[in-house]
Amino acid sequence: MKEKKKFRLFDAVLMAVVVILVVESAAPAAAIGSSQFFWWGILLILFFLPYGLISAELGTTYTGDGGIYDWVKMAFGRRWGARVAWFYWINFPIWMASLAVLFTEVMTQIFGLELGTSALIIGQLVFIWAVTFISCYPVSDSKWILNLAAFAKVAIMVCLGVLGIYHAVTKGMANDFSGKALLPTFDLESLSFISVILFNFLGFEVVTTLASDMENPKKQIPQAIIFGGILIAFFYLFAAFGMGAAVPADQLSTSGGLIDSFILLVGGINPFVIIIGLLFMYTLAANLISWALGVNYVAFYAAKNHDMPKIFAKENPKNEMPVGASVVNGVVASVLVIAAPFIPNENIFWAFFALNVVALLLSYIMMFPAFLKLRKIDPTKERPFKVPGGPVLLKIIAYIPLALLIITLFFSIVPLSSAEFTEKIPILIGTLAATIIGEICIRLGDKEYTKKEVEKNQEKGSLDHENN
Template sequence: MDEIKGKKKFRMIDAILSVICVVFVAEAAAPVAAIGNSQYFWWIFLMIGFLLPYGLIASELGTTFDGEGGLYDWVRKAFGSKMGGRVAWYYWINFPLWMAALAVIFPEMIELITGIEINIAVAIMIELAFIWIVTLIAFFPISDSVWILNGAAIIKVFLAVVVGALGVYVAITQGVANEYTLTSMLPSFDVNSLSFVSVIIFNFLGFEVITTMADDMEDPKKQIPQAIVIGGIVIAAIYIFSAFGIGVAIPTEEISTSSGLIESLQLLTGNPTSLFITVAAILFLLTLFGNMISWSQGVNSVAAYAADMEDMPSVFKKRRKNGIPSGAPIMNGIVASIVILLAPIIPNEDLFWSFFALNLVMFLLSYIPVFPAFLKLREIDPDRERPFKVKGSKGFLKVLAYIPMILIIIALIFIAIPMDTSAETLSSTLPITIGAVIFIIIGEIIIRIKHKSPKI
């Protein structure tokens, strides 16, 4: 029987669909396509070099240390509260930056489908409306918004499949905008392309959420790693399929990181103002709400939990009577709003990529300590029961942990550090570098204040 005391067990298909709902983000398809044909190499390489070891490590940590704090808890247990505080800060601050990035898409998409130019004041009002709608929704239990999450998941996959299918049809009947040869699919070490490779790693992170469902699974020891790996492969296949469609329609160097998905649909259908394109654009915008809502509770809960442990500012401790964090969502809205209001003075014309890349930097930074924490926890707490345990010698486990960590560090270098001194590179990369430094310094100030030694 599939029921124990009337409670249904979580099937493998349920776990995989849940992973896809949380991890797959439609707006990442265009930045991935901007890598060019070498993206196919990087997907395969990172599935083996990053997803597999990360999936195994997340499976062990998530089922062994299943507290409310997630990766913050893992790092805090391994390296203490200061390092845990850094992880909590990086993990939280990425969310309002991501929210600001998605907010920028709204006026751009409206301009794209209507042809009407929106002035800066109106654009900012639209962006702020998105930010505060998401902020208000975050005050309520995620179960109240499950219809939004399920709908967004279906729409994401639908749009990706439609772009890919149209790409196949147009490629067969009309030809392609980019050359598809074996040589063109070999790894490209073009600096601009490599900066987008970090998006693939971003698309593989967050799978540890599946470990929270362990109690509802028939065999979590097998199902969790299988769900992570299978879910990752399915998500990679969806991204590759949609990125192929974008690549058929638009030359790589002309792909917009923010509106590339809808622009490709316009070109593939040959009718940029049709009802289908308008509906597709509206559906795409709805998925952005789904992304924010699906991540908000987890991010806000980690921030609130870290504040309870005195590793984040006290404002994050605030909760509603139902236990849902209220301080964290308000801070999300405030920070995202400040970023949007500062946007007009940022020199990079691609505001979506500026904010999205800064979100990537902070998000990736939060995961770097997770891998050495895995090794440290094996060393200091070897006798704890591990429902899922990665097998292998100490040497193998070190390789398993350090390879994905090194890949994250390399990705951060390409995304946040200017590789040359040309005006174009500096204007596109320096805002990301400066923003990352500012938020890292703010984090260090918070840690210093929270862990200041008592005066004698």
């Protein structure tokens, strides 16, 4: 029998870059200004490295379909596992809505279209349901989608960085990149965008699923974390430099900033900008299609365990795809884009995208204490990769990223000045609404679980009685 080809370090690093690199978040991160270079460096060390190590241990030790949901459930019980599954899922349709808005914005931007509200909503709905339809079929797991998206992402970011260098040499910089400018200012507006950098680092646990195919996972996984993290930060910062060369940070749009930068760098809309815009639009759809299967299966798995509503447990018997979760994704995203004109926020892409970031960050909070708890209650479990260090170091590795998550979430959703009210109140209301709806769904799941357990016990009692 032909021996299965081993997954090389290069493959693991490439997958980390492909899965985690999200082009649409480059502009929100660049909106921090020159000090983003400081934040990228600090968060790479204090967040990404410990998060990557912890993901590597949990992902290679507990290899069930539930991922983070399973880890937290084993450590803290059904309800906390259900909360994680809920936030991990709900971020996806919100993300879908934000990318639908961005898709139509880029389309009108590169083709010079002027569309009314109704036409924009129709375009957004077509985008949402095209992604939803594809996600219901195995094609959503096709490698060519991921590979083509990877090419498009890297091409966009490299082109932006190269043009930025050319602009800086020939015409100067639109922003100050001197020593003082690179230091953090700790102003409220900049701190609000730091959550985007954390968001840009999430997703590494997907790479840990490859451990069984690696020649030496104990060595290759931490190497993939380090090299992958550096490459991801490089691509984001290279693109951010290009934007910084073209557009002053205080004028950078979180939605149209990337295309605006290309337009300014090349002197207007031309075939090159249109090609970049089309590649960008493709990455928006490909991101969702590539992530849909993982997100939907977590929701499907949780629903099978009565920790999510029954609708998420529906699957297509012909191809075993979780169609219930896919359809609910489309419905929720559709409701959001239809409601968008009534939301008091000028930048509706950022309103949805920020809410998506908040929901995803919330789903990761319990992962860090779960890591410590599982080390304590399940010490004999074989761990193909184990985070090195004693009890004190492990607590530091777990609690620092946990603290960073909580702090950045606070600055992302709580308006701390009158100027922030219009922008953050919709995000705060959306977060509270998502939390309340989630708790209702969890309680309903509890009732269903209790009902099934009672029926199971009654059936067992009847069988025992018959046997006696």
